[in-house]
Amino acid sequence: MNWLVWLGIAVVIVAIAAVTGIKPKGTRSVSHSRMMGIGRIALLAIVIILVYVAYRARSGG
16 A cells, blocks of 8 residues: 555544544543534535545546
């Protein structure tokens, strides 16, 4: 596996941790804060844009 695959795996792990609100013991919870909600919306918007771009590239148009 090349470095790009490892980078993709790391991005997926970080995105899952960010969306679910996983945190170390002894730290403040931010999973239900307003900032985390905006972060989830931003992540969803980026995913939708990337899926659209991949679809357009795949369909040849």
